[in-house]
Amino acid sequence: MTSVKEGLFISFEGIDGAGKSTHIDALVAAFKTQYGDSKVAKNVIQTREPGGTPLAEKLRQLILNDAMDALTESFLVFAARRDHLNLVIEPALARGDVVLSDRFTDATFAYQGGGRGFDLKTLSTLEQWTQQIRWLDANFTGKNDEETIRQPDLTIWFDLPPEIAAQRLAGARVPDKFEAQPVEFFRQVAAGYQKRMDDSPSRFAKINSNQSREAVWRDVLAAVKSRGFLA
Ligand code: TYD
Numbered sequence: 001m002t003s004v005k006e007g008l009f010i011s012f013e014g015i016d017g018a019g020k021s022t023h024i025d026a027l028v029a030a031f032k033t034q035y036g037d038s039k040v041a042k043n044v045i046q047t048r049e050p051g052g053t054p055l056a057e058k059l060r061q062l063i064l065n066d067a068m069d070a071l072t073e074s075f076l077v078f079a080a081r082r083d084h085l086n087l088v089i090e091p092a093l094a095r096g097d098v099v100l101s102d103r104f105t106d107a108t109f110a111y112q113g114g115g116r117g118f119d120l121k122t123l124s125t126l127e128q129w130t131q132q133i134r135w136l137d138a139n140f141t142g143k144n145d146e147e148t149i150r151q152p153d154l155t156i157w158f159d160l161p162p163e164i165a166a167q168r169l170a171g172a173r174v175p176d177k178f179e180a181q182p183v184e185f186f187r188q189v190a191a192g193y194q195k196r197m198d199d200s201p202s203r204f205a206k207i208n209s210n211q212s213r214e215a216v217w218r219d220v221l222a223a224v225k226s227r228g229f230l231a
Contacts, residue, residue, distance in 0.1 A: 019028075078130045
């Protein structure tokens with residue numbers, strides 16, 4: 001997490017239909033306002049996973065639409081993530097920029113691990129390979145051991161009961177492979193997120209998304225401001 005020039009990395013998570021998008025857009029706008037007029041030159045980069053690079057966006061199409069087993073799916077999401085880290089996230093953080101990503105590795109532990117029931121140890125191994133700082137940043141001067149892997153500074157988890165998320169999604173658009181899953185799948189996804197949060201409680205802000213949009217936004221802003229990331 002430490003680099004010579006310190007950037008800021010925030011990820012957004014939640015089951016499909018939890019309502020991340022409008023709040024991500026609003027937070028991007030808030031960061032741009034904060035840094036727009038200031039003398040501190042920081043770019044605000046909005047990105048997503050799977051995706052964020054031309055290669056990763058191609059992989060996204062396969063991941064969201066093609067049937068495959070859980071290990072294949074896990075390889076593809078981590079391959080996409082690796083390209084995204086190399087081309088977008090790490091260079092941005094090295095410049096000191098702010099990166100806001102719609103999903104990151106917690107989604108893999110939640111969807112492939114929780115939802116699909118895939119082996120968490122294997123996912124941890126893939127996480128280590130993909131996100132090890134010493135394999136990402138040749139100039140890294142911090143703690144340089146196997147434990148140091150790239151993680152968001154803050155993960156905002158939009159938590160909504162799966163039944164309500166399903167109602168919100170119904171009829172909204174043609175569902176992709178994951179959106180078409182039954183409510184029980186999303187219960188397991190949510191349990192996967194909870195486990196990740198239990199493992200790294202200080203990284204997470206769990207937002208109750210079963211409230212008005214205004215109330216959710218108030219909680220999102222409070223989570224970011226209380227950590228000193230926004231004035
Ligand atoms: P999502 O982020 O909800 O985008 P959109 O709002 O455009 O539908 O869709 C991404 C889907 O990919 C979502 O269903 C979760 C899934 N996913 C995984 O299964 N594993 C992962 O590691 C990631 C990043 C996403």
